[in-house]
Amino acid sequence: MTTVRGARARARIEITAAIKDEARAQLAAEGAAKLSLRAVARELGMVSSALYRYFPSRDDLLTALIVDAYDAVGAAAERAAADSAGQRPLDRWTAVCRAVRAWAVAHPHEYALIYGSPVPGYTAPRDTVAPAARVGLALIGIVRLAHAGEGVALPPLPDALRPEAGRIAADIAPDLPPALAVALVAAWSQLFGLVSFEVFGQFHRVVEDRDTFFAAAARRLGQDVGLLPRG
Amino acid sequence: MTTVRGARARARIEITAAIKDEARAQLAAEGAAKLSLRAVARELGMVSSALYRYFPSRDDLLTALIVDAYDAVGAAAERAAADSAGQRPLDRWTAVCRAVRAWAVAHPHEYALIYGSPVPGYTAPRDTVAPAARVGLALIGIVRLAHAGEGVALPPLPDALRPEAGRIAADIAPDLPPALAVALVAAWSQLFGLVSFEVFGQFHRVVEDRDTFFAAAARRLGQDVGLLPRG
């Protein structure tokens, strides 16, 4: 199906990749707002209208970059999870968190593209939902192992939250107790609160040693999902 | 000093306000990316160049909107803190959190303007730092009262975090113990992680009953800064 049919098909793949690379370079240099199709085409030595053979619109190019960014941060998270296999769950949790943060500070504009203000319409395109879930799934995986192992310690669920907790658990991890699922979703979003505040400059003149601050906060987040300090 | 000198000065104030109002309307309708000086001028019945007498650039207009947005969400937080005076600290904490969230979901584009991707340069203009601190200060105020009252319960500080914790405490609340200050900063950013994920659509098809989910998460955040369930 994806076999290269000929020189033309091969060229199309290469040019598509070149466009994305140049767009990514401009994104890293100036941010999504300044990304211009004309500048990308100019840098690639082609005319702007030719670019529309590969991406039907600027938003579609951005969507491609969004998918790639989700995949990149998701891969970083999964790699951290894999590299920390065998360690204690809480250490693995913080390793994944730190991997996410490291990727974010290394690629601030790409991070802003996916976890900042949604720049196109209100709803994300279909293609982005699966890549967007990878970080969350990596976190779930670690907690799942801990739950199967020595178990996790969680406070009881408020009655009002019980129905919603059941829904969430059914959606993201039917094998986990509802209280754990809802704690996971909360911790997941709070992790990106920490990262976003750092990347977007809200910690300016507030937090200096961000590495150790983040490590401690991430560890605390792990405890909030029931991971034990001496598991 | 701010006395109105004449009709011209009065008109300038009114026109400046009208420009901001129209810009805010367009912001709410289409988002910051689509905000156009020309469209604002057109809607106000003036020519685009005339608008530059009031705002030197589009970014300056946006900065004005940013300041207003910070003030609006800060005022909402302070109002929630004032209205809940006398209640138990943890309830007041969640009240402030819910006020922030309520403002955010009511003004998603303005929220995105201040807590989404920073659209102008990397560093926020000077005028924004004071208004941006209001929500944090409201939270600090509540915890400070709780600390002066029946006290707060916090886990011990890791040794590695001790220097940074001292710095943070000196910056934001010298009267509070360092462990509490660092927990506050973390909870502060995590609060906006929860809100951002909801406003930016990351909770789509994950969290349904967002009111109760958020209330529980905010309450847990309050416990993370040492507020006691039955204080």
Place this chain on the structure above:
DNA sequence: ACTTAAATGAGAGCACCGCTCTTGATTGCG
């Protein structure tokens, strides 16, 4: 009260943007 300087609005214009359409090669399949 008169003059003078500052403030304001209008208009033209520049460079850039996303995007569309047409035209003429080039490629590859039947």
Place this chain on the structure above:
DNA sequence: CGCAATCAAGAGCGGTGCTCTCATTTAAGT
């Protein structure tokens, strides 16, 4: 080999932020 799909290029449309010039109006100083 011929025909259809693919592609680069160019011109062009309406839009943008922003600058400059030029009247006109207002406010202040003498």
